[in-house]
Amino acid sequence: MAEEFILIPGRTSKQGTTLNEGKYTDDYLEEISTLQICEEDMQRLGLKEGDHVRMWNAIGEVTVPCKASKGDELPPGILFISYGMWSSVLMGADTQGSGMPDSKGLDVFLEPA
Amino acid sequence: MSIAEAPVTETGELKIVKDATCTFCGCVCDDMELTVEANKITKAKNACVLGKAWFFNHHIEDRPEATIEGRPVTFDEAVDRAAEILMSATFPITYGLSDTTSEAQRAAIAITDWIGGTIDTTTSVCHGPSGMAFQGVGEVTCSLGEIKNRADFVLFWGCNPAEGHPRHFTRYSLMPKGQFLPNGRKDRTAVLIDVRKTKTAKAMDYFLQLKPRSDFELAWALRGIVAGAPVDPNIEEVTGIPLDMLEDLVGRMKQAKFGVILFGMGLTMTRGKHINTEAVLALARDLNKFTRFAAKPMRGHGNVTGADNIVSWTTGYPFGVNLNRGYPRFNPGEFTTSDTLARGEADAALIVASDPMSNFSNPAREHLSKIPTVVLDPKLSETAKIATVAFTTATYGINTAGTVYRMDDVPIPLRPAFESPYRSDQDVLTAIEARIREKQLAAG
Numbered sequence: 001m002a003e004e005f006i007l008i009p010g011r012t013s014k015q016g017t018t019l020n021e022g023k024y025t026d027d028y029l030e031e032i033s034t035l036q037i038c039e040e041d042m043q044r045l046g047l048k049e050g051d052h053v054r055m056w057n058a059i060g061e062v063t064v065p066c067k068a069s070k071g072d073e074l075p076p077g078i079l080f081i082s083y084g085m086w087s088s089v090l091m092g093a094d095t096q097g098s099g100m101p102d103s104k105g106l107d108v109f110l111e112p113a
Numbered sequence: 114m115s116i117a118e119a120p121v122t123e124t125g126e127l128k129i130v131k132d133a134t135c136t137f138c139g140c141v142c143d144d145m146e147l148t149v150e151a152n153k154i155t156k157a158k159n160a161c162v163l164g165k166a167w168f169f170n171h172h173i174e175d176r177p178e179a180t181i182e183g184r185p186v187t188f189d190e191a192v193d194r195a196a197e198i199l200m201s202a203t204f205p206i207t208y209g210l211s212d213t214t215s216e217a218q219r220a221a222i223a224i225t226d227w228i229g230g231t232i233d234t235t236t237s238v239c240h241g242p243s244g245m246a247f248q249g250v251g252e253v254t255c256s257l258g259e260i261k262n263r264a265d266f267v268l269f270w271g272c273n274p275a276e277g278h279p280r281h282f283t284r285y286s287l288m289p290k291g292q293f294l295p296n297g298r299k300d301r302t303a304v305l306i307d308v309r310k311t312k313t314a315k316a317m318d319y320f321l322q323l324k325p326r327s328d329f330e331l332a333w334a335l336r337g338i339v340a341g342a343p344v345d346p347n348i349e350e351v352t353g354i355p356l357d358m359l360e361d362l363v364g365r366m367k368q369a370k371f372g373v374i375l376f377g378m379g380l381t382m383t384r385g386k387h388i389n390t391e392a393v394l395a396l397a398r399d400l401n402k403f404t405r406f407a408a409k410p411m412r413g414h415g416n417v418t419g420a421d422n423i424v425s426w427t428t429g430y431p432f433g434v435n436l437n438r439g440y441p442r443f444n445p446g447e448f449t450t451s452d453t454l455a456r457g458e459a460d461a462a463l464i465v466a467s468d469p470m471s472n473f474s475n476p477a478r479e480h481l482s483k484i485p486t487v488v489l490d491p492k493l494s495e496t497a498k499i500a501t502v503a504f505t506t507a508t509y510g511i512n513t514a515g516t517v518y519r520m521d522d523v524p525i526p527l528r529p530a531f532e533s534p535y536r537s538d539q540d541v542l543t544a545i546e547a548r549i550r551e552k553q554l555a556a557g
Contacts, residue, residue, distance in 0.1 A: 017166035099449025
């Protein structure tokens with residue numbers, strides 16, 4: 001049963017360091033493709049680290065591995081992923097006349113893959 | 114043939130470059146001490162974790178200097194084809210430019226002007242909305258030096274400098290002892306407003322966790338409190354933050370001797386965008402009725418601030434500028450790259466030091482992959498892979514001199530560590546510009 005979440009793509013320290021190592025390195029690809037979910041939501045959905053989840057919205061769909069966010073960094077209902085090719089798939093083209101597509105705070109559905 | 118095979122002088126001696134500049138992020142720290150051994154940086158004293166990754170991973174790669182449709186060609190052939198592509202287009206776009214020198218930015222704008230194209234930079238998908246907000250309500254600004262020496266109240270909003278700008282705290286905004294802050298961190302009050310309780314929260318005195326997409330409502334509630342207007346207690350339902358907590362925050366802001374709001378893309382990338390930043394800029398402006406207060410965007414790429422400056426002083430506008438009519442027209446949404454690509458309008462693209470094939474929306478990427486492109490990048494990227502003409506270039510700051518602008522609009526000179534066999538962006542762009550002019554003058 002899919003649940004609705006809000007996805008926040010953003011920068012991380014590891015994304016920044018591995019980006020410099022190269023966009024085709026395993027570490028970079030792992031960092032930008034791993035979805036962070038708060039511990040409470042992980043437990044409720046029966047997910048453990050490394051499990052794959054399907055995440056989609058009206059724009060696109062990705063299947064990515066997940067892990068629990070550290071401490072209380074994420075409140076329930078909020079997901080985080082590092083900016084990159086996977087987050088872009090869920091980003092629409094409409095900029096509402098601003099030049100900037102909605103790139104944070106995206107409504108998405110999520111279910112274990 | 115790869116020019117990386119060409120001989121490079123190796124003295125076998127250590128070379129120390131003092132006061133070098135890191136161009137990875139908008140902090141543009143200019144106190145690096147680099148140790149260079151055989152065209153490789155082996156130590157980067159004073160660099161943060163991101164800076165070290167930047168310096169240690171930009172060595173000379175074995176890639177062709179230029180390719181046409183993936184086939185290695187001479188520099189001259191590539192320049193000729195690039196000029197041909199850009200001249201024959203009816204709606205060419207120039208994009209990227211935030212990771213190159215201001216001298217290269219100026220050359221890219223000149224090309225765009227000669228071909229009657231549209232110039233846009235990664236600002237449009239970064240703090241472009243802040244640029245629109247500056248035009249709407251103005252910017253009460255200050256330098257990072259003023260923040261270091263004066264700011265006793267620092268509010269971070271929708272940004273995570275602990276991960277994105279690791280030395281911001283220690284060089285400018287939190288830890289340093291300043292002229293009027295002799296005890297450094299102890300003399301400052303630091304607050305974070307964000308949806309996520311990020312690593313930045315650990316360095317703060319207070320953390321206000323707001324609900325996603327409620328920045329606009331929060332900023333206007335704070336403006337109301339500052340002005341003494343009644344604010345509906347239901348603001349807590351909207352923002353997740355109780356009214357009395359907001360009143361307490363405003364009280365502390367008014368008591369500050371010098372306050373600053375440092376805001377990030379939590380504001381500009383979220384629904385509302387420029388009206389979010391307009392509200393925050395207006396809040397800082399309002400507070401000047403009570404004390405000194407400023408607001409500054411936390412800029413990401415090493416010279417994205419330079420891109421804004423150079424595009425502004427050459428065209429009058431900061432990004433999304435069309436030059437097709439012989440004079441500049443600015444219209445975000447119409448002339449910004451994400452839009453011109455997603456609508457299928459651009460028919461050729463010059464992309465410098467940027468990777469829109471990784472970062473743009475599906476429709477934009479799909480269209481970009483169908484049109485002829487000229488791409489300059491030191492490293493291989495998804496965009497370089499689809500380029501009609503691709504140039505491998507030297508890395509700015511590590512291999513090339515020039516100028517970059519720190520996030521507070523202060524220009525900083527670069528001190529390169531070692532030479533690259535590849536040309537700089539500026540050299541490649543200047544060659545393309547010269548070829549375009551030759552062809553245009555020959556055609557009368």
